[in-house]
Amino acid sequence: MSDPLPQGSVIGILGGGQLGRMLSVAAGRLGYRCRIYDPAPEPPAGDLAHAVTTAGWDDAEALTAFARACAVVTYEFENVPEAALDAVEAEAPVRPSRRALSVSQDRLTEKTFLADLGLATAPFAAVADDGELALALAEIGLPAILKTRRLGYDGKGQARIDRAEDAHAALAAMQGAPAILEGVVEFTREISVIAARDLAGDVAAYDPGENAHRDGILRRTTVPARLSAWERADSALIAGKILNALEYAGVLGVELFVTPQGLLVNEIAPRVHNSGHWTQAGCAVDQFEQHIRAIAGWPLGDGTRHSDVVMENLIGEEVAGVMELARKPEVSIHLYGKGTARPGRKMGHVNRVTGPAHRS
Amino acid sequence: MSDPLPQGSVIGILGGGQLGRMLSVAAGRLGYRCRIYDPAPEPPAGDLAHAVTTAGWDDAEALTAFARACAVVTYEFENVPEAALDAVEAEAPVRPSRRALSVSQDRLTEKTFLADLGLATAPFAAVADDGELALALAEIGLPAILKTRRLGYDGKGQARIDRAEDAHAALAAMQGAPAILEGVVEFTREISVIAARDLAGDVAAYDPGENAHRDGILRRTTVPARLSAWERADSALIAGKILNALEYAGVLGVELFVTPQGLLVNEIAPRVHNSGHWTQAGCAVDQFEQHIRAIAGWPLGDGTRHSDVVMENLIGEEVAGVMELARKPEVSIHLYGKGTARPGRKMGHVNRVTGPAHRS
Structure with missing residues (x-):
C-alpha cells in the first residue's frame, strides 16, 4: 500500500506509440506529467506529453537520466530489452514489475507460468532443433503452429505446420531463434x-x-x-x-x-x-x-x-x-x-x- | 467551405490554461498537434501539447513566429489584446473570428449586438461619469449592477448598487474604466x-x-x-x-x-x-x-x-x-x-x- 504520487509527479513511459499517447492523456487527467522514451524521433505520444527522450534502448546514460526524472516508470510494449530495464530500475520503480515482463516476453515461460497456475492453454512444447520438433509434433499432433519464443506480435514470427513435411522449413524460417510448438485450438x-x-x-x-x-x-x-x-x-x-x-x-x-x-x-x-x-x-x-x-x-x-x-x-x-x-x-x-x-x-x-x- | 486541415497540422492556442489543455487533447484525437502561447512558464496546457511558446502578449516577434508555425490559431480566453491578434492574424487565420472576440470583449458592444439581433437582455446603459450614472439609474432603476466594459470575469470588476447613495463609490471603484450599468434581472x-x-x-x-x-x-x-x-x-x-x-x-x-x-x-x-x-x-x-x-x-x-x-x-x-x-x-x-x-x-x-x- 502506497500513498498516491503527488500531483505534478512525472510518470515515465517506455515507448511512444499510440498506447503511450493515450496513457499520457490519462495521466494528465489525474494531474501527472509524462516523459516518453523512444528511439524514434517525434513519437506519436510526444505530441501529448510533457517531455520526450529520444535515445536508443542501449543508451544506458540516457535511460538513467530518463529514470531519474521520473517518480515511476511504466511501458507500452512488452519487448523492452532486459538491459534497458536494468538501467531504469536502478533509478525508479518499474510498474508493472519485471516479473510480469519476463513472463510475457517468452512464450514458453508464459505458457509454463499459466499451466503452473492451473489454467488451460493450448498444448505446447519447447523446440530447439529438428529432433525436438519431431517429438513435439508426435505429442501435439497436426496441425500445429511453430512460434519464436520471443519478440512475436501481430502474427509475425509464426509458421503453421499442416503436414509433417513442412516441419523442417518452418523451423529453418525461425533462423535459429528458440521456438515453441503450440497445438491448434478449435475455438468458437x-x-x-x-x-x-x-x-x-x-x-x-x-x-x-x-x-x-x-x-x-x-x-x-x-x-x-x-x-x-x-x-x-x-x-x-x-x-x-x-x-x-x-x-x-x-x-x-x-x-x-x-x-x-x-x-x-x-x-x-x-x-x-x-x-x-x-x-x-x-x-x-x-x-x-x-x-x-x-x-x-x-x-x-x-x-x-x-x-x-x-x-x-x-x-x-x-x-x-x-x-x-x-x-x-x-x-x-x-x-x-x-x-x-x-x-x-x-x-x-x-x-x-x-x-x-x-x-x- | 474548406477542406479539413491535413493530418499533423499545427493548431495554435492562445492561452495555456485548462481550456487550452483540453483543446490540445481533443486536437490530438483528431490527428493534430497543438502549440500553446502563454506568458507564464509551464502552463497547464503545456503538459499535453506538442510545443509551448513562453512570451508576453506584447512580444510581436514571438507572436509572429508562433503564428507562422500554425495552420490556424484559436484562443481559450476572450481577453487576448488587440495588438497581439493583429500580429497573429498577419500570419495565420484566427478562428473564431476577430469580430466574435471584439463583440465579447466589451460588455456594451456585446449587449448592443444582442439587442440589435432582437434578443432580450437585461436593461443596460453606458456609463462614463457620475452624471451618466445618475441618468442610467433613473432609467434602469434599483437595484442595478455597475460593471467595467472590458476584462471582467468570474464576478471581478463588478459592483452592485442597491441604494442611490452607493452609486458614486461604485463608479469610483472602477478607477476610470469605461463602465456599463445593467438592471438586475429577476430570474428563476x-x-x-x-x-x-x-x-x-x-x-x-x-x-x-x-x-x-x-x-x-x-x-x-x-x-x-x-x-x-x-x-x-x-x-x-x-x-x-x-x-x-x-x-x-x-x-x-x-x-x-x-x-x-x-x-x-x-x-x-x-x-x-x-x-x-x-x-x-x-x-x-x-x-x-x-x-x-x-x-x-x-x-x-x-x-x-x-x-x-x-x-x-x-x-x-x-x-x-x-x-x-x-x-x-x-x-x-x-x-x-x-x-x-x-x-x-x-x-x-x-x-x-x-x-x-x-x-x-
Missing part, C-alpha cells in the same frame, strides 16, 4: 479481458470483449462478447488469478479462446491493450486511466460498462475514410498522429456506442 | 447553451445545462436543465442566431437567464466554456473536439446527450478531496495539473453520470 470465438490490480492489491476486470482479427491484426472488438454467464465469470477469475500470482500493478490484457471445453488462455500482455480501447466510450474510467491509477497509488476507478460498444481499428489506408465516419452518430474517433499510412500500420480507431449496456 | 435559474458552427455554416447546440454559482464562480452544471420544451427550443434558436450573425467558426458559450417572460441573454463567450465540461461524459463528441472540428474544417460531430450528467468544479483546496471522489461510481475526474491550490482557483472538475439521458 476469441475474447479478451482487460483487468487491473492496484498497489493495495484490489483487482477489477472490465467486461470481456469479443475480438475479430484479420492477417493476424486485431480489426474489431465488440462488447458485450457472446458468452454464457459461466464463461463471463470464469474470464474475470482467470484474469484475477494471473494478476495476483504476479503481484501485479497496472492493467493486464488476457486473450482467451472460447471452446466447448471452457476458456483457454492464449496470451497475456502486461500493459493496456488494443482490445480495451472500447472502454474509452463504454466506462466512466477507461483502461488508460485505470493503468495510471494502479501504478500511481490511486484506488481503481469504476470500470462498469455503461454502454455497448464496437471498436474498430483504422489500419493503413483505411484512415482516409475518417471523414465519412466523422459524420456518423454515436461515433468517437481516435487518430494517433502518425505520418504515413503504411499497410498494416494502426493509424487510429473508432468507438461506436451501440446502446446502453445490456446483459447478454 | 441560470442556464447556458454550448453551440458550434463549422466552416460549412452548419450549426449544432448541446442540450442546455443549469448552472449554480458561488462567489461569482461556476460551481455546478446539471444536465438536463429544468426547462419547458419551449424554453429548450428557444435556447438553441438564440445560440444559432448569434453564431450565424457572427459567421462564427468554433464553439460558443451563451449564458441565459430563465425568467417568467422568457429567456434573457446574460453574456456570450467565444470559446469552449466551463459549463460545457459535462459534454465529456454526456456526448460522443465533447465541446473541445467540436471546437477543433469546427476550426479545422471537419463536419460537426454528434453532440446528442446520451447521459445525464452533473459537473462540479474543484476549486482551491477542494482538490484535496479528490481521492474520495476517485472511489465513487460513475465519476470521471479531470485535474488540470496546476501547482498551487489558491482560493478561487479552478483546479479540476468532476463529471458524474446520473443515468441514461431522459427528456425532462
Whole structure:
C-alpha cells in the first residue's frame, strides 16, 4: 500500500506509440506529467506529453537520466530489452514489475507460468532443433503452429505446420531463434479481458470483449462478447488469478479462446491493450486511466460498462475514410498522429456506442 | 467551405490554461498537434501539447513566429489584446473570428449586438461619469449592477448598487474604466447553451445545462436543465442566431437567464466554456473536439446527450478531496495539473453520470 504520487509527479513511459499517447492523456487527467522514451524521433505520444527522450534502448546514460526524472516508470510494449530495464530500475520503480515482463516476453515461460497456475492453454512444447520438433509434433499432433519464443506480435514470427513435411522449413524460417510448438485450438470465438490490480492489491476486470482479427491484426472488438454467464465469470477469475500470482500493478490484457471445453488462455500482455480501447466510450474510467491509477497509488476507478460498444481499428489506408465516419452518430474517433499510412500500420480507431449496456 | 486541415497540422492556442489543455487533447484525437502561447512558464496546457511558446502578449516577434508555425490559431480566453491578434492574424487565420472576440470583449458592444439581433437582455446603459450614472439609474432603476466594459470575469470588476447613495463609490471603484450599468434581472435559474458552427455554416447546440454559482464562480452544471420544451427550443434558436450573425467558426458559450417572460441573454463567450465540461461524459463528441472540428474544417460531430450528467468544479483546496471522489461510481475526474491550490482557483472538475439521458 502506497500513498498516491503527488500531483505534478512525472510518470515515465517506455515507448511512444499510440498506447503511450493515450496513457499520457490519462495521466494528465489525474494531474501527472509524462516523459516518453523512444528511439524514434517525434513519437506519436510526444505530441501529448510533457517531455520526450529520444535515445536508443542501449543508451544506458540516457535511460538513467530518463529514470531519474521520473517518480515511476511504466511501458507500452512488452519487448523492452532486459538491459534497458536494468538501467531504469536502478533509478525508479518499474510498474508493472519485471516479473510480469519476463513472463510475457517468452512464450514458453508464459505458457509454463499459466499451466503452473492451473489454467488451460493450448498444448505446447519447447523446440530447439529438428529432433525436438519431431517429438513435439508426435505429442501435439497436426496441425500445429511453430512460434519464436520471443519478440512475436501481430502474427509475425509464426509458421503453421499442416503436414509433417513442412516441419523442417518452418523451423529453418525461425533462423535459429528458440521456438515453441503450440497445438491448434478449435475455438468458437476469441475474447479478451482487460483487468487491473492496484498497489493495495484490489483487482477489477472490465467486461470481456469479443475480438475479430484479420492477417493476424486485431480489426474489431465488440462488447458485450457472446458468452454464457459461466464463461463471463470464469474470464474475470482467470484474469484475477494471473494478476495476483504476479503481484501485479497496472492493467493486464488476457486473450482467451472460447471452446466447448471452457476458456483457454492464449496470451497475456502486461500493459493496456488494443482490445480495451472500447472502454474509452463504454466506462466512466477507461483502461488508460485505470493503468495510471494502479501504478500511481490511486484506488481503481469504476470500470462498469455503461454502454455497448464496437471498436474498430483504422489500419493503413483505411484512415482516409475518417471523414465519412466523422459524420456518423454515436461515433468517437481516435487518430494517433502518425505520418504515413503504411499497410498494416494502426493509424487510429473508432468507438461506436451501440446502446446502453445490456446483459447478454 | 474548406477542406479539413491535413493530418499533423499545427493548431495554435492562445492561452495555456485548462481550456487550452483540453483543446490540445481533443486536437490530438483528431490527428493534430497543438502549440500553446502563454506568458507564464509551464502552463497547464503545456503538459499535453506538442510545443509551448513562453512570451508576453506584447512580444510581436514571438507572436509572429508562433503564428507562422500554425495552420490556424484559436484562443481559450476572450481577453487576448488587440495588438497581439493583429500580429497573429498577419500570419495565420484566427478562428473564431476577430469580430466574435471584439463583440465579447466589451460588455456594451456585446449587449448592443444582442439587442440589435432582437434578443432580450437585461436593461443596460453606458456609463462614463457620475452624471451618466445618475441618468442610467433613473432609467434602469434599483437595484442595478455597475460593471467595467472590458476584462471582467468570474464576478471581478463588478459592483452592485442597491441604494442611490452607493452609486458614486461604485463608479469610483472602477478607477476610470469605461463602465456599463445593467438592471438586475429577476430570474428563476441560470442556464447556458454550448453551440458550434463549422466552416460549412452548419450549426449544432448541446442540450442546455443549469448552472449554480458561488462567489461569482461556476460551481455546478446539471444536465438536463429544468426547462419547458419551449424554453429548450428557444435556447438553441438564440445560440444559432448569434453564431450565424457572427459567421462564427468554433464553439460558443451563451449564458441565459430563465425568467417568467422568457429567456434573457446574460453574456456570450467565444470559446469552449466551463459549463460545457459535462459534454465529456454526456456526448460522443465533447465541446473541445467540436471546437477543433469546427476550426479545422471537419463536419460537426454528434453532440446528442446520451447521459445525464452533473459537473462540479474543484476549486482551491477542494482538490484535496479528490481521492474520495476517485472511489465513487460513475465519476470521471479531470485535474488540470496546476501547482498551487489558491482560493478561487479552478483546479479540476468532476463529471458524474446520473443515468441514461431522459427528456425532462
